[in-house]
Amino acid sequence: MWNWIVTRTADYGLPKQIELIDIVQILLIAFFVYHLIRWLQNTKAYTLMKGIFLIGVFVIIANVLKMQTILWLFGNIGGAAITAVVIIFQPELRRVVEQIGEKNPLSAISFASGQEENERFSDKTINELVRASFEMGEVKTGALIVIEKTITLEEYEKTGIPIDGVLTSQLLINIFEHNTPLHDGAVIVRNNRVTAATCYLPLSDNMDLNKNLGTRHRAGVGISEVTDSFTIIVSEETGNVSYASGGELHTAVTPSDLRDQLHKIQKLAKKPEEKKGWHIRGMRQKVEGEKK
Known part of the structure; x- marks a missing residue:
């Protein structure tokens, strides 16, 4: 079986013998691809990358079925499309390079207890938000x-x-x-903490908003248009409390309305990638418990 695999891979220019350096290269590539995907999931470029992936699948199918006209079309516009993506997403690409430079390789290993809450914030935080x-x-x-x-708000925290x-509430x-x-x-609020203040947000250019x-209010709607964040707005003129989500503004809400929305967000359990690192201590305790 192994000889058959080696023979097949040799047809694609791959080495017939796998050495230690090949394993190291595979691990390095996997490491960078993994972190690239994690970064993309927290940016506006993620939707674009999903589209590019689907196009890639379509091109593979076209290649298998020998659709020469489609292959010729993609072959001629491919270079221009890549250049356009680099220009459009230049800020995001710059940030990922900066993050790679700031990354501490040892931060992937965490000695936490592994008992983090599976909710975005506590009931106490909800009460404090509504009260304030x-x-x-x-x-x-x-x-x-x-x-x-x-979607991370680090880009806006830095402002x-x-x-x-x-x-x-105080x-x-x-x-x-x-x-x-x-x-x-x-x-900006993340989990149970206020991470930053005096942050600048993008303004919405939605013409349907009340003049x-x-x-x-336009900033609250604007940030909800480009991210999946939830924004609470208190009017300085009327004192009304509103919230923006998904590019929509809900005005003059009641405390129970706001509390219900916050509870919905709370129940959106953290994704596995938000719990960063390998919790070695928690794993060790689990193994010791099984031995007992």
Whole structure:
């Protein structure tokens, strides 16, 4: 069987004997492809890459069925398409190169206990968010709170000031208090923590939005158009609390409405890749428990 595999792979220019250096190369390629896919899943380029994958499958099928006209067409536009992708997604490509440079190879191994919660944030965080939003609404303090879901908001965090504090209603109210250094811009929330404040968000150019809405509401809708985030907006003029999700704005919501939406987000369990690293200690405890 092995000889048959070697003979077949030799027809494609692959080595007839696998040496240690070949194994090292395979592992390195697998490592970079794995991290590239993980990065793509957290960017706007992921949808494009899924489309490119489907096109690649179509080209393979066309090659098997000897569809010469289709193959000629793809062969002539392929180079231009690659150039267009590089130009359009130049910022994303630059960021992935920067992340590779900043990456600590040892960070892939974590000695955590492996007992992380399987929810995005706790019930206490939901209560604090609702309390802060409507307390600020009562005194007409404007606020813009962006809650990260699947797509990372690191790009927007970098435009603000790092906070990295446990989310409480007092913290949010203090941040958005009038005439304080941090009240301008948006706050970004990840899990149970406020990660950054005074962040800049993209404005929505949706012409269907109410013309009376200000920059704060357009920013809340704008970030929900380019990511899957959930944004809470408190109006400085009316004190109404609204939320934006999926490019849609829901205005003048009640505390129960907001709480229900936050509970829905909470139940979206973390994806496996969000639990970074190999939890060696947790694995060891599990094995020891089985031995007992």
